[in-house]
Amino acid sequence: MDGVERKMVTNERKVSRLDMVLRVLALVLTLVAAIVLGMDKQTKVVPIKLLASLPPVNVPVSARWHYLSAFKYHVVTNAIACAYAAVSLLLLVVARNKGGKSGVVVMMIIVLDLAMVALLFSSNGAAGAIGIIGYQGNSHLQWNKVCNVFGKFCDRVAVSIVSSLFAALAFFLLVSFAALRLLKKPN
Numbered sequence: 001m002d003g004v005e006r007k008m009v010t011n012e013r014k015v016s017r018l019d020m021v022l023r024v025l026a027l028v029l030t031l032v033a034a035i036v037l038g039m040d041k042q043t044k045v046v047p048i049k050l051l052a053s054l055p056p057v058n059v060p061v062s063a064r065w066h067y068l069s070a071f072k073y074h075v076v077t078n079a080i081a082c083a084y085a086a087v088s089l090l091l092l093v094v095a096r097n098k099g100g101k102s103g104v105v106v107m108m109i110i111v112l113d114l115a116m117v118a119l120l121f122s123s124n125g126a127a128g129a130i131g132i133i134g135y136q137g138n139s140h141l142q143w144n145k146v147c148n149v150f151g152k153f154c155d156r157v158a159v160s161i162v163s164s165l166f167a168a169l170a171f172f173l174l175v176s177f178a179a180l181r182l183l184k185k186p187n
Contacts, residue, residue, distance in 0.1 A: 016096060018177065020089065022170045027085035029167035030120070034078035037127075037160035040065045042153040063150040070126040071157070077123035078164050081116045081171070088112065110178045113171050120168035124161055131157050 041064040047056035065071040088109050095105060134154055137145040147154035 016092070019092060019174060022174050022177075023085050023089045023092070026116075026167045026170040026174075027082055027089065029163045029170065030078040030082035030085060033160045033164035033167065034075050034082060036156050036163065037065050037071060037078075038075045040153055040156040040160070042150045044149055046149060061149075063146065063153040065157075068130055070123075070130040074123040074127040074160065074164065077119045078160075078167070081120055081167060084112060084116055106178075110175060113174045113178070116171045117168055117175060120164055120171065124165050124168060127157065127161050127164075131161060 041062060043060055043062045045058045046061045048059050049056045065075065091105060091109065131154065133143060134150075134157070135145065135147045137143050
């Protein structure tokens with residue numbers, strides 16, 4: 001083996017290790033995002049004043065992730081991305097142990113990585129939009145802020161969105177590195 005071939009094999013191993021690390025990172029981050037939001041709920045007792053002459057009535061109010069379709073979408077999308085990351089990791093480990101990678105499997109993984117990028121960014125956008133409305137409210141629609149009442153709930157939503165965003169970036173890097181490898185392959 002001459003120096004150029006040895007360098008290409010070494011670079012391929014580094015890229016494979018980087019692929020594995022990014023897939024494990026994406027798996028962990030999507031798992032965290034799905035679990036944190038999927039377990040998120042908070043109940044508070046809120047005083048509601050019905051009439052100025054009467055004392056306020058204390059009403060228990062709950063905030064749960066499944067009350068909003070954007071949060072359902074976010075949890076399901078992260079669960080799908082987590083499962084995909086586990087399956088793709090397994091496929092790559094099996095392909096690596098067999099001594100090579102099938103071109104069809106590699107292309108399928110690249111396309112599915114790109115699909116995960118799209119799914120995760122779209123769910124982050126949906127959940128983030130609802131999160132911003134919960135944090136700031138919307139005076140034009142007469143929607144009040146809820147994060148001043150449900151602070152822990154909103155904090156967990158933010159953790160889930162940030163975790164999912166980093167997972168989406170990990171999948172984006174996987175797609176980018178795969179594209180770079182395709183450009184660098186000798187004909």
